[in-house]
Amino acid sequence: AAGVIQSPRHLIKEKRETATLKCYPIPRHDTVYWYQQGPGQDPQFLISFYEKMQSDKGSIPDRFSAQQFSDYHSELNMSSLELGDSALYFCASSLILTTGGNTIYFGEGSWLTVV
Amino acid sequence: QKEVEQDPGPLSVPEGAIVSLNCTYSNSAFQYFMWYRQYSRKGPELLMYTYSSGNKEDGRFTAQVDKSSKYISLFIRDSQPSDSATYLCATNTNSGGSNYTLTFGKGTLLTVNP
Numbered sequence: 001a002a003g004v005i006q007s008p009r010h011l012i013k014e015k016r017e018t019a020t021l022k023c024y025p026i027p028r029h030d031t032v033y034w035y036q037q038g039p040g041q042d043p044q045f046l047i048s049f050y051e052k053m054q055s056d057k058g059s060i061p062d063r064f065s066a067q068q069f070s071d072y073h074s075e076l077n078m079s080s081l082e083l084g085d086s087a088l089y090f091c092a093s094s095l096i097l098t099t100g101g102n103t104i105y106f107g108e109g110s111w112l113t114v115v
Numbered sequence: 116q117k118e119v120e121q122d123p124g125p126l127s128v129p130e131g132a133i134v135s136l137n138c139t140y141s142n143s144a145f146q147y148f149m150w151y152r153q154y155s156r157k158g159p160e161l162l163m164y165t166y167s168s169g170n171k172e173d174g175r176f177t178a179q180v181d182k183s184s185k186y187i188s189l190f191i192r193d194s195q196p197s198d199s200a201t202y203l204c205a206t207n208t209n210s211g212g213s214n215y216t217l218t219f220g221k222g223t224l225l226t227v228n229p
Contacts, residue, residue: 004158033216033217041221042203042219042220042221042222043159043203043217043219045216045217045218048216056216058216088156090158090159092217102147102207103149103161103164104149104161104207104217105161106151106158106159106160106161107158108157108158109156109157109158111156
């Protein structure tokens with residue numbers, strides 16, 4: 001079965017540079033989420049999109065922005081990178097179930113290292 | 116205090132042991148409960164999903180939810196070395212419209228020794 005696809009898998013950037021991460025959700029999933037996971041930490045919610053509109057916002061820094069495009073892929077743009085931005089960035093997508101809940105599936109993550 | 120509390124471990128067991136992983140949550144609005152397995156530097160993999168109190172079984176895995184005490188558990192029978200990973204409990208609720216943001220526990224690092 002198709003999974004959530006993220007690119008690039010690994011990225012090294014210098015401080016103050018800009019990075020863009022891409023996410024292709026599971027086909028027919030209508031919601032995309034972005035999470036940040038630091039070393040030894042649980043994933044922290046950044047932002048989500050439902051049907052290409054921002055639906056919820058978590059602890060996303062003002063230096064970061066994201067959008068979802070007409071083909072449902074999403075991009076996370078990170079500017080003025082700081083050392084503390086080094087983390088695994090996960091994209092996830094979900095499908096709302098008949099029970100009213102949803103199951104959220106994660107991609108393999110993009111590992112960002114800021115040097 | 117985090118909304119979802121989980122003992123980070125680490126937890127080390129011999130192969131074949133029964134493993135019990137637990138979480139508590141504070142927000143009674145949480146409706147849906149999940150367990151994810153995460154191998155090092157990999158994405159979290161959905162293991163179990165439930166939305167009601169009681170037990171749900173899938174192979175060697177059993178998820179248990181007690182909404183009255185806000186307690187969720189994952190049991191692994193006949194544990195295998197390949198089960199060695201970090202296990203994250205997660206809950207979500209509808210925060211409006213179609214929003215179902217996940218709230219994770221810290222994760223428990225499990226090692227199953229052959």
